[in-house]
Amino acid sequence: MIYGFYAVGVFLASAFLTGLVSIKSDKYVPHIPIAASLVAVLLTAITLPRVFFWGAVRMQMEEWVAPIGISIVADTLSVTLALITTIIAFLVLLFSYRYISRNSAKYYSLLSLMFAGVLGILYTGDIFNMFVFFEVLSVSSYGLVAFYRNRVSLEAGIKYLIMGSVATSMLLLGVAMLYGVAGTVNMADLALKLPSIGGIVPAVALALIMAGIALKAGIFPFHAWIADAYEGAPSPVSAALSGIGIKAGVYAMLRVVFIVFNAPAVVLDILLVFGVASMLIGALLALGQDNLKRMLAYSSVSQIGYIFMAIGLGTALGTAAGLLHIVNHMIIKSLLFLSAGTVLWKAKSTNMKEIANTVRTTPLMTYSFLFGVLALAGIPLFNGFVSKWLIYVASFEKMPLLTVIALVTSAITLAYGLKAFYAVFLSNEKAGTKVVMPLSMKIPLVVLIVLVIVLGVVPQIGIWLAEMMSGSLDLSLYTGVVLG
C-alpha cells in the first residue's frame, strides 16, 4: 500500500472540484487545492518513514501481476522528491491565494493537474505511464504559461507548446520502439530484457527518449523555451515550474538512464558534457539579463547543469551530490521565484530597473531574496553549499578541470545574483509604493527560508538524505522490489 500515490488522485479530484465549485462562485475556489495539497503532504509523510526504514515498496494496479500490470514504486528517491514536491505545492498554492485575483478557477484547476502529473512521474514504474504523466504535466503547464493572455505569455505559451509536443512525441516514439523490441513497458522488466537484445533499436530509442526528457528538464541545447515560459507565466507558476516541473524531467532522465539502460558509460559522458555546457552557458546568459525572471530562468538552466555534471561523473559520491542538489535547488529556486513574485505582484514590468522605480520592498522580501542568492551560489551555512561542496569534491576526484569550471560558475552565480539583488532590492529606498504582504505570502517565504538555513547549518541531514537516495538508483535493488 503506497499512500503517497493517492496524492495523485487527491490533486486530480481537486482539479475537477475547483471547476465544479466555480460554477456557483469563485469565492471558495482557492481553498480546495490548498486543502488537497495539505492532504497530499500528509499522505506522502506517512509513506516516507515506511520507505526509509523498511525499504522500497511496490504496488500493482488492479491486482495484475508485476511485469503485466502497472507498477507503482515508492523508493527513497521518489518519496523524498514527492515530499518536497507536495510541500512546495502547498506553499505555491498558499502564495497564489492573494496573488491570483482573476480567472482563479482555471488557474487552480490547471495547477492541481500539474502537481498530479509530477507526482505521477515520481511514483510510476512503467515507462508508458511516465509518458502519460509527462503529458498531464505539459498540457497543464502550457495553459498556465499562457494564463495572463498578454503578448508575452501567449508567445511563450505557443512556443512552449510546440517545442514540448515535439519532445513528448519523441518520448512516445522511443517508448514504442522499446516495446517493439522488448515487448514490455515495465521499467524493471525492460532493464532485464534489454541487455540480451542487440542491434541499433535500443540505442535509437534511448536517444529519442533522452532528447524528449532533456527538453522537459531544460538542459543546454533544449533550453530555449525556459526563459520565455518563466517570463510569461505568473510568478507562483514560475516557482512551481522551476522548483518542481523541470525536476520531474531530471528524475525521469535518471530513471531511464540508470534503471532501464543500467547507466552505460558513454551515456554518462554525454550527460557530463551537456551538464557542463548548460552550467556555464546558463550562468553566462543569466549574467547578461536585465529582466529579473529571465535571469532566474537561465540560472535554473545553470543549476540543472550542475546536477547532470555531478551525475555524469559516474562515481557514487557524484551521484549522491547530484541527487542532493536536486533537493536543494527545488527549495532555493522556489524561494527565489516566490520572493521575486512578491516584488512583481505590484510592479507592472519584469525589468529590474523599472521594478526598483515602482516598488518599495520590505525586510522579509529583501532577506528571502538575499538568502536565496547566497544559497544558490553555494555560500557556507546555506543548503546550496552542502551539495555544491560534494559536487566539487566528487569532480576533483575524477577531473580537477571540472572543479575549476564549477567554481567559476559559482562565482558567476554570485555575481548575477547580487547584481539583481542590488538593482531590485537595495536601490529603491525612496520611490515607489510600499508593498503590504498578506500572511498567505509571508508563510511560504518563511518556511522556505527555514528549510534553506536548517539544511545548511546541519549538513548531516543533507548528507544522510543523499546516501539514502543514491541507493534507489541501484538496478538490482530496483528490479528486486518490482519483480521479486
Added chain:
Amino acid sequence: MIEYLIAMLAVLLGIYAVAFKDNLIKKVMGLSIMSNGIHLFLISIGYRTGGTIPILKDMDIASFAQLAVDPLPQAFVLTSIVINLSITAVALSIIILVYRQFGTLDASKIRELRG
C-alpha cells in the same frame, strides 16, 4: 515493412512542417501528422497478418495466443489519441488568442521575447 516506412515518413513530414512552416496552424497540423505517424508505428508493432481481434471467446488459450493481435499497442494509441486531442485543443485556443493580440498567425512576426 511498408507500414513502418510510411509511419517514419509521416513523422519526418510532421517534423518538417513544425520546423519550417511559418503559419502556426500549419505547425499544429505538423504536430498531428507526426503523432499519427507514431500511432501507425505502434499499431504496426502489434499487427499480425490474418490475426483476429484480441477478445477471448469460443477459443482455447493456445490457439488464441497464436491468432490474436497484440492489444497493448492499441490501448497505447487510444491513450495517445486522447492526449493529442487535448494538446490540439489547447494549441488552437492559444492560437486564437495569439491572433487577437498580434493580428497575424505568422510565427516569424510574433517575436518579441529575446536574449
